[in-house]
Amino acid sequence: MNSSSQPVQSPDGGALSAAVVCRNVEKSFGQGNAVTRALTGVNLEVYAGEMLMLVGPSGCGKTTLLSVIAGILDADNGSVELFNRPMGLLRGAEKTRFRGRFIGFSFQQFNLLPQLTALENAGIPLLILGWPRKKALARAAELLEQLGLADRMSNFPKQLSGGQQQRVAFARALIHEPKLVVCDEPTSALDGRTGEQVIAALRQMAVKPGRAVIVVTHDTRIFHFADRIARMDDGRIVDTGSVKTMLAGEQ
Amino acid sequence: MNFVAMKMLVGDRVKYAGIIIGVAIATFLISQQLNIFIGLMASTYGLVTNISTPDVWVTNRPMQDVDDLRPMSGSELYRVKAVSGVLWAARLFRQTVQVRLHSGKFETCMLLGLGDQSLVGGPPALLGGTRLRSLRISHGIIVDAAYAKDKLQGIRPGQAMQINGHRAVVVGLCRTALSFQGLPLIYTTYSRAANWAPAQRHQLAVILVKARPGVNPQALCGRIEARTGLEAYTRRGIMNKTFWYYMKSTGIPINFGITISLGALVGIAIAAQTLYQFTHDNLRYLGTLKAMGATDMVLARMVLAQALLTGILGFGIGIGLSGGSFILIMHFTPVSQRLAAFLPQVMIGTGLGMLVIVVAASLFSLISVIRLEPAVVFK
Known part of the structure; x- marks a missing residue:
C-alpha cells in the first residue's frame, strides 16, 4: 500500500504533479457537547491526470472532505491547495469565481434545474462564466453528443432516465474544461449496469492530463475505473493505493 | 444568467x-x-371645476366648503368691485330647486344663475353648437347632456320643464364635472334664477372676481377680506378648503x-x-x-x-x-x-x-x- 504522500506513476513512469494537496485538514460541525468532528487531520494528494475514488463507510467524512477540497466548505484547521493555490486565502466572491472557473461538480441527486432542458443545463457553467448563450449552448450540444444524448437535448430532466440525467450532469461538470472534477456518489441512483456505463463515460471524457477527478462512492462495482482509491474512516484517510493493492489488501 | x-x-x-x-x-x-x-x-369641489373663469371666489362668512354657501346681500358686489386690483366682479346664484319634468316626475336640481350681462361662470364645455348667449332667450336654460339623458328623462333642446312652477326651455347642452351631491346642473341668468327659486332674504351666493393683469390673486383675496369682511379664496384655495373639510369632517x-x-x-x-x-x-x-x-x-x-x-x-x-x-x-x-x-x-x-x-x-x-x-x- 502507498502512503498518502507518495505520488502515483504516469504511464511512462514519471511522477505526476499534485493537483490537490490536503494537509492536516480538520472540520467540525456544531458547538459544545453537540460538536461532531467530521475531519480529524486529513492528509491527501490527488494528482493531475488521475481519477481518485474516495471510499469508506457512511458518515466517515467523505462528502465533507469533498466539500472542503471543492471550496464550498472552509476547513477549521489545516490547509488545502488546488494547483498550488491555497484555498484558505480565497474569500467570498473570489472563491466562488475560482470554483466556477476551475472546478466541475457532479452531485448525487444530479441537481439539474427542472425548468431547463438537458442542453440548457449542460451549458450553465459557461453562462456563469459569461459566455454568450448561443455559443454556450453550441458547446453543450457537442458535449451531449459525445455522451450519446444527441436525441435528448431538448428533453427536460424529468423526461430523462437516471443514467441520462447523470450524463447531462457530467456534461455540465466538464463543459468549462475544469482542472478538478468532483463527483458525489455518481452511481447511487443508478442500477449496476447503468452505473458502470456512466462511470466509463466519465472516465473516458474527464480523465485527461492536467485534470484531476475525485469520485466519492460506496459502489464497489466501479472501483476498477479508478487510478487510485483513498479509504476514509472516522474523519481521516486510512489507506491510499491502486485498486489492485487495495482489493488485495482487503482479501 | x-x-x-x-x-x-x-x-x-x-x-x-x-x-x-x-x-x-x-x-x-x-x-x-x-x-x-x-x-x-x-x-x-365640482362647482369650482365647473366655473373656471374667475381668479377669486368671494363668499359670505363663515364657509366650510363650496357647497356650504350662505347668500349675501346684492350690494356686496359693489363693495367688492371697489377693491383695488379687481378687473371685474360678477354675481353667481346657486340654489337647489325642484324641477317638474314632462312626465310629471320631480327631480331635485342645482340652479346656477350667471350675471345677466356678463354670463360669467358658464359651463366648462358647451355641446352641439350651444352658445352661452342663448341663455338670453326667454325662459332659456342650459343643462348637462349626461344628466339630461339620465335624470331629466332625455330632455332635448327646445323642450320645456317647470322649475318651481316656472316654465323653463332647454336652449342648449353642456358637459360638466360631477358634483358630490350628484344633482343635475341647470344654468340660466341671475335674475331669472332669483325669480324662479324659492324666496330667500338674500340671493347672492358667490361673487366671482377677475384680478387685474399683474395682480396676485392671493394678495387680492387679502385686500377683499380686509375691505369687505367677506371670505375670499383663490380657485386653488377654495378647492383645498373644500377638500380638507371632507377629509377632516367625514x-x-x-x-x-x-x-x-x-x-x-x-x-x-x-x-x-x-x-x-x-x-x-x-x-x-x-x-x-x-x-x-x-x-x-x-x-x-x-x-x-x-x-x-x-x-x-x-x-x-x-x-x-x-x-x-x-x-x-x-x-x-x-x-x-x-x-x-x-x-x-x-x-x-x-x-x-x-x-x-x-x-x-x-x-x-x-x-x-x-x-x-x-x-x-x-x-
Whole structure:
C-alpha cells in the first residue's frame, strides 16, 4: 500500500504533479457537547491526470472532505491547495469565481434545474462564466453528443432516465474544461449496469492530463475505473493505493 | 444568467401565474380604489371645476366648503368691485330647486344663475353648437347632456320643464364635472334664477372676481377680506378648503383608507409570499449555481430579474383590469354615480408602489440565498 504522500506513476513512469494537496485538514460541525468532528487531520494528494475514488463507510467524512477540497466548505484547521493555490486565502466572491472557473461538480441527486432542458443545463457553467448563450449552448450540444444524448437535448430532466440525467450532469461538470472534477456518489441512483456505463463515460471524457477527478462512492462495482482509491474512516484517510493493492489488501 | 432566471420562472407555471395574479390583484385593488377616492374627492369641489373663469371666489362668512354657501346681500358686489386690483366682479346664484319634468316626475336640481350681462361662470364645455348667449332667450336654460339623458328623462333642446312652477326651455347642452351631491346642473341668468327659486332674504351666493393683469390673486383675496369682511379664496384655495373639510369632517378618508390598505395588504401578501416561496423552493438549485461559481451578485440579479418580470406583467394586467372597470363604470352606471377617475398619476404611483413591493419581497428572499451554504448541494 502507498502512503498518502507518495505520488502515483504516469504511464511512462514519471511522477505526476499534485493537483490537490490536503494537509492536516480538520472540520467540525456544531458547538459544545453537540460538536461532531467530521475531519480529524486529513492528509491527501490527488494528482493531475488521475481519477481518485474516495471510499469508506457512511458518515466517515467523505462528502465533507469533498466539500472542503471543492471550496464550498472552509476547513477549521489545516490547509488545502488546488494547483498550488491555497484555498484558505480565497474569500467570498473570489472563491466562488475560482470554483466556477476551475472546478466541475457532479452531485448525487444530479441537481439539474427542472425548468431547463438537458442542453440548457449542460451549458450553465459557461453562462456563469459569461459566455454568450448561443455559443454556450453550441458547446453543450457537442458535449451531449459525445455522451450519446444527441436525441435528448431538448428533453427536460424529468423526461430523462437516471443514467441520462447523470450524463447531462457530467456534461455540465466538464463543459468549462475544469482542472478538478468532483463527483458525489455518481452511481447511487443508478442500477449496476447503468452505473458502470456512466462511470466509463466519465472516465473516458474527464480523465485527461492536467485534470484531476475525485469520485466519492460506496459502489464497489466501479472501483476498477479508478487510478487510485483513498479509504476514509472516522474523519481521516486510512489507506491510499491502486485498486489492485487495495482489493488485495482487503482479501 | 438572466436567461436561466427567466426559464426557472416561466418553467414553474403555477408559481409564475400565482405571483403575477398576486401583483395584478394588488395593482387592481390599489389603483381602482385610489381612482374612486380621488374621483370622489374631486367631486367635492365640482362647482369650482365647473366655473373656471374667475381668479377669486368671494363668499359670505363663515364657509366650510363650496357647497356650504350662505347668500349675501346684492350690494356686496359693489363693495367688492371697489377693491383695488379687481378687473371685474360678477354675481353667481346657486340654489337647489325642484324641477317638474314632462312626465310629471320631480327631480331635485342645482340652479346656477350667471350675471345677466356678463354670463360669467358658464359651463366648462358647451355641446352641439350651444352658445352661452342663448341663455338670453326667454325662459332659456342650459343643462348637462349626461344628466339630461339620465335624470331629466332625455330632455332635448327646445323642450320645456317647470322649475318651481316656472316654465323653463332647454336652449342648449353642456358637459360638466360631477358634483358630490350628484344633482343635475341647470344654468340660466341671475335674475331669472332669483325669480324662479324659492324666496330667500338674500340671493347672492358667490361673487366671482377677475384680478387685474399683474395682480396676485392671493394678495387680492387679502385686500377683499380686509375691505369687505367677506371670505375670499383663490380657485386653488377654495378647492383645498373644500377638500380638507371632507377629509377632516367625514368618514370618507378613513373608509377608503381601510379599503385601499386591505386591498393592498391582500395583494401584497399573495405577491410577496409567492415570490418568497418561489425563491425558497429553488434554494437547492440556487445553491447548485452558487457551488458552480455564480456569485451572490449574480444570484441577486437573477432573483431581481424574476421579480421585475412578474411585477411588470402583474402590474400591466392589474392596470388593465382597473381601466376596464373604469370603462364599465362610465358606460353602465347612472351619471350621478360615475365617481371613478382613471388618472395617469395613480397609474404611475401604483406602478412605483408595486415595484417597491416586488423588489422588497425579492430582497427579503435574497437573504436566504446569500446565507445559503453551497454545501447544501451535497446533502
